[in-house]
Amino acid sequence: MGALYSVAEIRQAEQAAAAQLPPGALMQRAGQAAARIALDLLGGAPARPVLVLAGPGNNGGDAFEVAANLAQAGVDVAIVHIACEGEPSAETAHALGRARASTATFADSIPDDGQWSLIVDGLFGIGLARPLEGAARAMVEAVNAVDCTVLALDVPSGLDADSGAVLGPDGVAVIATHTVTFIGDKPGLHTYAGRDYAGEVMVARLGIDEAMMPGASIHLNEPPMFELAFVPRLHASHKGSFGDVAVVGGAHGMAGAPILAARAALFSGAGRVYVASVDHGPAYDNVQPELMFRDAATHNFAGSTVVAGPGMGDSATAIRILAKLLDGESPLVLDADAINLVAASPDLQSRLSARHAPSILTPHPLEAARLLGVTAGVVQGDRLEAAREIAARFDAFVVLKGSGTVIAMPDGEAAINPTGNPGLASAGTGDVLAGLCGSLLAQGWPARDAALAAVWMHGQAADRLVAQGVGPIGLTAGELPAAIRTVLNRMVAQRPKRGGQPQS
Ligand SMILES: NC(=O)C1=CN([C@@H]2O[C@H](COP(=O)(O)OP(=O)(O)OC[C@H]3O[C@@H](n4cnc5c(N)ncnc54)[C@H](OP(=O)(O)O)[C@@H]3O)[C@@H](O)[C@H]2O)[C@H](O)CC1
Numbered sequence: 056m057g058a059l060y061s062v063a064e065i066r067q068a069e070q071a072a073a074a075q076l077p078p079g080a081l082m083q084r085a086g087q088a089a090a091r092i093a094l095d096l097l098g099g100a101p102a103r104p105v106l107v108l109a110g111p112g113n114n115g116g117d118a119f120e121v122a123a124n125l126a127q128a129g130v131d132v133a134i135v136h137i138a139c140e141g142e143p144s145a146e147t148a149h150a151l152g153r154a155r156a157s158t159a160t161f162a163d164s165i166p167d168d169g170q171w172s173l174i175v176d177g178l179f180g181i182g183l184a185r186p187l188e189g190a191a192r193a194m195v196e197a198v199n200a201v202d203c204t205v206l207a208l209d210v211p212s213g214l215d216a217d218s219g220a221v222l223g224p225d226g227v228a229v230i231a232t233h234t235v236t237f238i239g240d241k242p243g244l245h246t247y248a249g250r251d252y253a254g255e256v257m258v259a260r261l262g263i264d265e266a267m268m269p270g271a272s273i274h275l276n277e278p279p280m281f282e283l284a285f286v287p288r289l290h291a292s293h294k295g296s297f298g299d300v301a302v303v304g305g306a307h308g309m310a311g312a313p314i315l316a317a318r319a320a321l322f323s324g325a326g327r328v329y330v331a332s333v334d335h336g337p338a339y340d341n342v343q344p345e346l347m348f349r350d351a352a353t354h355n356f357a358g359s360t361v362v363a364g365p366g367m368g369d370s371a372t373a374i375r376i377l378a379k380l381l382d383g384e385s386p387l388v389l390d391a392d393a394i395n396l397v398a399a400s401p402d403l404q405s406r407l408s409a410r411h412a413p414s415i416l417t418p419h420p421l422e423a424a425r426l427l428g429v430t431a432g433v434v435q436g437d438r439l440e441a442a443r444e445i446a447a448r449f450d451a452f453v454v455l456k457g458s459g460t461v462i463a464m465p466d467g468e469a470a471i472n473p474t475g476n477p478g479l480a481s482a483g484t485g486d487v488l489a490g491l492c493g494s495l496l497a498q499g500w501p502a503r504d505a506a507l508a509a510v511w512m513h514g515q516a517a518d519r520l521v522a523q524g525v526g527p528i529g530l531t532a533g534e535l536p537a538a539i540r541t542v543l544n545r546m547v548a549q550r551p552k553r554g555g556q557p558q559s
């Protein structure tokens with residue numbers, strides 16, 4: 056279910072499988088699988104020809120197989136080939152021979168007047184070794200200037216299959232509408248720039264079954280990873296049954312952040328929700344009078360799950376309260392300013408590492424960079440590694456936000472989240488996510504399931520709002536809690552049933 060494999064793991068599986076197959080079998084299967092998808096995308100005999108771009112390596116070999124198969128199906132195919140300086144692999148030479156023997160035509164460059172029904176990108180796959188330049192770069196820029204369906208073979212050319220980064224600086228990559236990736240799905244198609252460049256991702260296993268694959272330590276964050284944690288509510292319950300959340304933050308001028316987090320906690324089922332302000336804050340929230348307001352300096356956090364950070368500021372009071380919370384036994388969610396305070400203080404870092412109660416950190420890339428003492432670019436260049444490093448260093452669950460949010464556990468397990476959209480790139484959505492994480496912890500969820508489910512529901516709620524015509528432009532954080540409530544209750548209703556006693 057949703058396993059993601061590194062380039063090294065794919066190469067390992069490819070070699071093991073190829074050793075038991077006739078030469079070129081995998082490439083022929085790749086060509087057949089991709090041609091079938093291309094024909095589906097064409098929806099029958101296309102009016103305009105198909106352009107196939109073939110690179111110098113085996114990704115190009117796949118492209119030749121696709122071209123020969125499409126030509127055989129009666130499609131008018133034009134091939135532009137970037138030949139390799141040396142000898143192509145035997146399987147690519149064979150595929151080139153098939154393409155030459157077909158009705159496909161070869162051109163030295165992309166015809167200017169081309170009106171294409173489909174472009175197949177077989178320039179580079181998992182063998183991309185450096186930023187595209189010269190003819191390859193020009194070809195990719197020409198493809199991206201055309202408004203038509205683009206099917207990338209294995210990986211959009213120019214994109215790093217592991218990290219989802221466009222190889223740069225100032226790199227280019229094919230913007231595909233669809234990607235058919237071979238043997239196994241890849242993290243770079245789902246995180247960082249991956250979602251924008253890969254489009255709809257389909258996996259063609261090429262007959263290599265799961266048992267032949269190395270054990271995956273990375274998965275797509277999908278409901279089967281956490282759905283058993285959704286438990287229906289018993290009639291015999293009371294607000295104490297569903298835990299207390301205390302949101303700590305609200306320095307001068309930032310009173311809204313903890314209120315957004317608190318509303319998210321309330322709408323996702325926490326029994327009681329407090330806003331503990333580090334400065335003199337509002338007495339109540341007139342939109343949500345259920346929220347209870349306290350002074351963080353005097354509030355008793357015992358028995359509560361604490362969400363620290365939304366609008367917390369960096370005052371001596373904030374630091375003192377955070378230190379006390381880190382030393383306490385409350386489950387903790389650290390977001391925003393709380394993360395920045397930890398990043399700036401070796402003392403707070405050692406308190407965090409020494410904790411026994413669960414901690415979930417929800418940094419965006421710059422906050423993660425501060426925690427690691429690197430630049431945001433370094434974090435974005437390998438989001439999986441950055442999230443895993445923070446999780447290991449602080450023995451915490453880490454949610455590294457951004458397109459394709461990465462969730463990393465202290466034991467090394469990691470997941471990449473597929474839900475969400477640019478509507479979440481607006482003020483306060485991080486506060487909502489932190490409040491949601493805290494609410495699930497307060498309701499007794501294990502930290503791993505809470506982090507996975509919160510990220511998935513947060514994105515899913517934003518996707519539902521966009522589907523209903525709200526956003527993505529102008530989607531506000533305040534609209535998320537009610538949408539999250541709908542998603543959560545639907546997940547509870549759809550949860551796989553277990554026999555026996557009523558579930559509590
Ligand atoms: N082998 C199989 O059975 C199958 C392979 N599959 C497909 O193969 C690719 C991986 O093929 P590989 O040849 O390893 O790599 P690529 O085709 O992606 O590209 C490598 C060649 O491209 C050159 N290269 C790399 N970067 C650049 C660049 N920026 N500019 C120009 N040229 C570049 C590289 O040459 P070097 O100079 O780096 O030596 C190689 O010549 C995989 O993605 C699949 O599509 C299928 O899985 C089917 C089975």
Ligand SMILES: [K+]
Nearest residue numbers: 176179210212
């Ligand atoms: K490609």
